[in-house]
Amino acid sequence: MKKHLLSIDDVTVDDIHALFETAAEMHDVQRRDVKKLPALRGKTVINLFFEDSTRTRSSFEIAGKWLSADVINLSAKGSSTSKGESLRDTVLTVTAMGIDGLVMRHSASGAAQQVAGWLRQESSTIPVINAGDGTHEHPTQALLDAYTLTRRLGSLEGRHIAIVGDLTHSRVFRSGVKCLTKLGAEVTVVAPPTLMPSGITAWSKDAGFATSYDVDAVLPTADAVMMLRVQKERMSGGYFPTAREYTVGYGLTRSRLGLLKEGTPILHPGPMNRGLEIAPEAADAASSAVLDQVSAGVAIRMSVLYHLLAGPSAAATTGE
Amino acid sequence: MSDKTLIKGARILGAEAADILVENGVITAVGAGAGADSTGAVVVEAAGLIALPGFVDLHTHLRQPGREDAETILSGSQAAAVGGYTAVLAMANTNPVTDTAEAAERVLDLGVAAGYVDVQPVGAVTKGLEGHELAELGLMARSRAAVRVFSDDGKCVHDARVMRRALEYVKAFGGVVSQHAQDPSLAPYGSACCHEGEISGQLGLPGWPGIAEEVIVARDVMLARHTGSRVHIAHVSTAGSVEVVRWAKSQGIDVTCEVTPHHLILTTDELLGYDPTYKVNPPLRPAEDVQALRAALADGTIDAVATDHAPHAKHDKDHAFVDAAFGMLGLETALSVVVTTMVETGLLDWAGVARVLSVNPARIAGLDGHGLEIAVGAPANLTLVDPSAKVTVDRDASVSLSRNNPWHGRELTGAVHATFLRGKATVMEGKLV
């Protein structure tokens, strides 16, 4: 496995399987009375969040703590960066405290990759885990989604998975489609044309997934559906006229549930806009995997932390 | 220093070797026998070197006043000289903005004091670059600085009414508006940070499409036709803009345009590393645009190469890509990029290089003493170029105060050997004198 987890591009299919294997064991640990494992005892992990995210931050925090790491949450939002300190200075200051791992969330695409680059320039061996960078990637979310689906469906080879929603602004989509296609799934992404990322018709071909504007045509053959959060502020950007129109066109409504095959897992990274992109009947359906995703999130993050932090420091291993 | 210099054996515009005798800043003899009476002259051995008229940059950001930590008129003038320039146009987006006669004269005076190149201020089109009210264009034109080029560069004069009035107004004193063509409603300031296309879509970077430039170029050539004025399009960066300009010229519309060195090589592929060094406005475009720009520079649709030299302090680039400052260095490497992209590929000969780096920009800016034929009686603004030197760019060797150099580590062909400003050597053997 590479030293950092910045993008799904950083993990091979074998890495993903190893991460899933470990996550399965971690999942079992969640059911024990004593949930702590000593694997990261004495290690310090910083959750450096430049953007609010209670869920992801707590998930990483629990994951780190159950592995016995000392986890420190640092909210950089509204602190030094707004006073004009450069991102590079902020990160180098934090890493100079002698930490063993950096979990980082930033509203800017590419921020984690830039940080990894600066750390390399400083000959630092601290692994960086991207907990979401702008509208670029969110690799642990993609891993936990794929893991959740694997537990529901078995191998994803040849399975048809629909991803529906605001693709332009979604890091969940960008990581997810990479991860799922790596695992052999056939992915169709669905969005109104205004929420399709630029150039997607060209690059989706190279990346090996399909695009569609018609959710009703895609759902009947789907083996799983991932709904993406739609932010209401997109309306002011002119991406779609009203929430009502979005729901009718692209929401997983009660009537659309009938298009799905029996028991098709429904995923949503949360937080859900009930009534906008997902109807309560879908969110709470027996086939909904939303809560599974949350518990899988802790297991996957334990697995990632374990694989990137437990071994010898990256300087001594191969690969970068 | 003697006021007599003999440049021996230089190939003027790439022609046969000849001597150039310079006395008191003026060329007094050119040709095989020019060196006959070289008594008391400083002799510059120029065998194998190409002699070109000194370069003129239509588009330089010198950062003074306001950001003297990034560049000063002195350091920027030095960088220009190293790049073979004898004149630069200093953009108006300083702090305070060059939107008054006094501000323009101050830039002029600091340029004279520096003494490496002629620093000709560009005046703002609108007060404070805010796009609403015209700046004192006429007073700047009447000032000692004799401003002729006006630009809100960094921002687009996006209001068609304001642009129309500016184009009309500057006709009275032979001025020209240099437009930063970028429709802000298609390219929101503050978030868009790169070319919107396949790569930005994959990287999740908010970008703006080429069309944001092209709609303004199209509008402005029509405004120029309507007003009968002259318009200059700064840093064209797309095939579409080139098409519009080509059409406009065919219609007899008085339009000129420039391209930056970086848009002649660098593409959106550079975005993949999220390195803010490559964050620039207009953004790097796909390879198809680069090819169209080279072709347009070769066929004369694009008149000039202008650097858009935009120095930034390191801490203004050490941010997340979307938060980092726009711009890259360009003065010291422009010639090498032009040789690599245009001469090595056979698209331009040396006369063509002189045209795009000196003759046309001097004509567009109305600088009488620059961009002239290397002939008896002309001011000795000259650049000697080693046409085959291989240069590996080292950002730390730059005389600019900034290090946002996209060429670092790249090998380019062609190097400036010497620069003469009115006969005085400012650069010799690639080093400042």
Place this chain on the structure above:
Amino acid sequence: MPTHDQVPEGSAPVESTDPGRIVLDSQDVTRALTRIAHEILERNKSAEDLVLLGLPTRGVPLAKRIAEKILAVEGTSVPVGELDVTMYRDDLKSHPTRSPHKTVVPAGGIDGKTVVLVDDVLYSGRTIRAALDALSDLGRPAVVRLAVLVDRGHRELPIRADHVGKNLPSARTERVSVRLAETDGPDCADEVRIATSIEGGRGA
């Protein structure tokens, strides 16, 4: 760090130029396990409240075989589980990270039970130390005992086995490898081999 008390997990024993010599063949292994099964019963008075926990990889099939032998002798089915110690090892920092194996606690749990840990080779004792830690996170057995197929000496911690298939004096430079049909392929005869080793054999 000489903590090589087992062969690389999940992989066949390292090929070395020295094939070594067989110290226990298939019959010897069977005999040793039979004896261990008897000893466990004798020590515990019965199969009552017994739980066997195998340490992956090769401790697991060994535990299952011992349970089968107990069933044959006593007619009682002893619960068998698996106890992975990967996350508890004290040498995590010095080896490439491995995915942990399964931990399977039998339905009846371990609280109040007599837990017999089963492993193939006892060497430094560090694996067993880790196993005791892992065990305490899972519950509170009444008694914990240790059964190993081979004890090759060189302990680094105050740990000893209660039931030993064979005491095998060895040099630290030697390598002891165990092959079992369940873990090393159906065509593989059970055997314990000793060979001169490449330095730091584990993970080689």
